[in-house]
Amino acid sequence: IQTSQSSPDLGRGAPVPGRCAYFVERKKRFCKMIPAPGRRFCGEHGQQEEENDRKRIPCPLDPKHTVYEDQLQKHLQKCNSRAKPKPVYFVQDINAGLKDVAEIPEKEVPICSLSKEKLDNLIITLKKASTGLELHLKEQVLSHQALQEALNDPKNGESAFKHLKQQASILGNMEKLHLLGPGRCFVEFGAGRGKLSHWVDVALQNAENVQFLLVERATTRFKVDGKHKRRDSVFERLQVDIQHLCLNKVPILEKKKLPLVGIGKHLCGAATDLALRCLVESYTTCCDGESQEPAPKRSRTDKTEVASNNSADNESNKDDCKPVAGIVIALCCHHKCDWTHYVGREFFKSVGLGPVEFNYFQRMSSWATCGMRETTTKASTSDESEDQSNDMEEHEQTCSKTESGSDTLQGILTVEERKEIGHLCKLLIDHGRIEYLQQHGYKAALQYYTEPAVSLENVLLTAVPSLSLI
Template sequence: MDRRCKFWLPKKNRFCANAPLQESEFCGNHKPGWEQLRIPCPIDPSHSILRENLDAHVKRCPLQKQVHQLQMQPFYKKGVNGGRDEDSSELITSDKVEEHPSSKFTKSCSESSDISSEMKRNAIYKMSVPEFTELLTKIKSIHTSITSSMQDSYAIPEACSIWIKTQVDRKLPFQEKHILQQASILGNLEAFGILQRPMDLIDPESEVHLCSDDSSRDKIGSPAVVEFGAGRGYLTHMLVDCYGIKKVFLVERKSYKLKADRSLRQKERMTIERLRIDIEDLNLNAIASLSGIPYLAIGKHLCGPATDLTLRCCLPEQYSQSKVSGLSINCNLKGIALATCCHHLCQWKHYINKRFLSSLAITKEEFHAITWFTSWAVDADHGSNLSESVDWGLHLCDIKVNESGVGVNRVEEIVRNMKAVDRAVLGFVCKEIIDVGRLMWLKDYGLEAQLVKYVPSNISPENHLMLAKCSNHL
C-alpha cells in the first residue's frame, strides 16, 4: 500500500492523501514547523506557499494565466463599479448633522476600507450603554420616518408551471424552495410590466417581449438578459424555458460545477456567454455582443455589496450626471430585478446611496453597526412573518443604565440577553433601511422602482426584491 501523509483532516474525516516526504511521515504541506515558513499566495490567497518558493510559484500559479486573460478583455476595468470611501461629512454640510456620541466607536475600524463582521461586533461591544440605546432609538425613529408600504408579492406566474410541476429535465439539480423563489422573481417582473407572457404558454420556445416599443425591438433583434452573481445560472434557465429568451449573459466570479450552461447551449438559436469576472470590475458597455441590444438585469441573492456594484454597473454615475444636465442618454437597460441578500457584508465604500444615509444623520460607523444587526434577521423561527411585526420588542425602557458599569461587558450582556424575536425584528428593520436607500437611489435616477417581499419569510428570510424599469426617454 502506498505511503500516505499522517496529517488528519477533520473536515474530511480522513488522513491527507498526499505522499509524505522522504524520511518524514508528512507531506510538504503538513510537515510540522513548516506552517511558520508558509505565506499566502499573492495571486490566490486560498492557498499558501513556502516563502523561499514565492518567485517561482508566481510564474506558474494556475490563477496567474486566468488573471492575465481577464485583464486583456475589453470589458475589464479594475474597480470601475467599486464606489468611493468618502465620509458623510463630504456629502452634506456640517450644520445639518451634529456629531453623534457613537462617532468615536469603530475609530480603528474606520481606517480600513474593508470592515469584517468581527470588527463590527467588537466596535459595538465597545460602546457605552447610553450610546448603544441611543443608536437603537435612532434606528427605530429612522425606520418609522422612511417606512413605505412594502407589499407582500408572492407571485407564481402560469408561465412557470412547467418548472413548478417539475416537467423539466429531472437531472437538473434544483430544490423546491429555489424554484419558488425564482418563479416569484419572474412573476414580479411580469406583474411590474417588465416582461410580457408568451403568446402560447404551452410552447416554451415562444419569444418574450420586454416592455418597449415593438418597432424598435424589431430593428435591434431579440432582447438579452444579464444575470449578475449567476452562480450555476438556474434563474436564467427558468427565464429561458418559460419566457423564450434567446440571448443571455451570466456574470459570476467563481467557478461552479453542475451549471445550467450545458443545458442552455442545447436549446435552438440560444446564445449564452459566461463572464467569469467580479462585478466590481465589469464595464458592461464594453461587451461588444451586448452593444445596442435592450437587456434586463436580474440577480438572485446578490450578497452584500454585490447589489450596489450591480446598480453601478447597469447605471454608471456618469449617466446620472448627464441626466441632471439635461442631456439625452442612450440607455439600453429596460428593467432590473435584484433579490438582495447578506446585508451584514455591506461596506460603506460600496454602498450606492451614502447621500441618503447622510440626510438621515447616519454616520459611516453607524452604517457598519446597522449592517451587523441585519445578520439577526435569520436568528428566529420564521413560521410567522417577523418582518411585519409592529411592536419592536426592543424594550429600551427596561435597560437600566448604570454609569459605574458602562463598558464592553455591559453592551455585550444586553445583546446576549435580547430575545431572539427582538433581535430578528431589529435585523429586518436594518435590512429595510439599507434597501430603501437603494430604492431611493433608483428613483432619484429617474426610474420607476419598488421594493417588495417576493416570498414568505418561512421560505427565505432574505425576501426583498428590488424592481425598476426605465422610461423610453432615458
C-alpha cells in the same frame, strides 16, 4: 497499509484502493488523488517516498500546493494560481463607489461590547431616521407557468422546491413589469450555476434575439447554461468581480446593443450596490458611444420631463430608450454591505447619518434572522444537485453570530425586539438604494416576493425607467 504518518491513529482506517495513502490531518481523511502506477502516494505527497531524492517545494504562487524543484519553471507557466490576463471588460474599481479614503470609517467595536446607553441611542437614531418610511412592504408572491412542471415534480426535495418557488416569483414579477420579452439581454449578477437565467430562457423559448450574460467571479461547477440547445439564445459567462465590470466593453454588447435587464437571486450585501452602479452609472453613461456628456444632463431633467413641451420631445424619447430596461434583484445579507460601495450614502447623509451609523446598522441587520437561524439550520438538508443549493440557507446561517449577540444582549433586548430592529436596519439600507435609483430616473420599489418559510431573505428590489408603462 501504512499512511504517511509514522504511527497512524486508531480509527483512521485505510486509504481507498487506488488512491493516495497520505492522511490529510486538516481534513481528517486520506488524500483522494490517484498516484502513478506502482506508487503509494500522489505527486503532491510523493516526497513521502523520497523517490530519486527529488525535492518538492511550496509553489511560490500558492504555497498550498507543492512542486518538484527541478520542474518549477515549467509548473509556473501552467499553474492555476498564475496571474491571468484581464478581460477587455475589466476596468479597475469602475463600480466601487467611494474614492475618498478619509470618509471610510475605522473598524467599529462589536455591538455586544456597547454599553446599554450607547445601544439605546443607536436604536433611537435608527427609529428617527426611519420616520416616514413605508414599514410594511407590499406582498407580491407570484409564480410563472415556466416552472409549473418542476414545482409539481415530486422528485424535487424540500430545498429544491424552495429555490423553485423563489425563481417562479422572480419571473412572475418580471412578467408583471413587462421585462420578459424578445430583443433583450439579461445580465444575471452572482449567477452561480445560472439557474435563474435558465428559467428565464425557458419562459422565453419562443422569443427571438435573446442574450444572457452570467456574471460570476468564482469558477462554478455543474453549470446549466452550457446545456441550452436553443439557437436563438446566447449564453456567455463573464468571470469577473462586479466591482470591475464595465458592461460597455463587453464585446457582445458592443456588437448588438440590446436593452439590458439586470437580475439576481440573493445578491449578497455589497454586490447589490456594485450591480446597481454597474447598470445605472458605468453602463448608462457610456451607452451612447462617443457622446458621454448628455447622460447626467438627462437625469437632472427626469423629474420635469412629464410636463415638458414639444421642444423637449427628443430628450424624452432618449429617456424612453434607456439602455437598462429593468432591474429585478432578490436582496440578501445586509450585514455584508460596505459604506465604500453603498449607493445610498446621500440618503443616509440627508437624514443625519454617516459611515459610523451605517456600520452599526448593517451589522444590526443580521438580527432580523438571528431568532430563526437555528431552526433553519436544522431543517436544511440540501440536495447537492440543486443550483446554488445552499446559497440562501448558508447566507442566513453565517450571519455574523458575534453581531447577533444573542447571549450578551439577552438581558437588554428580547429576540422579537432584535428581530424588529434588524428589519428596520434592512429597510433603511434598502430605502437608500430606492432613492438612488429614483435620482437616476427609475421607478423603484421593494416587495416581499416569497414567504418567510421559503426564505428569510424575502425582499425583492425592482426598478424600471420612470417613463415606461408598468
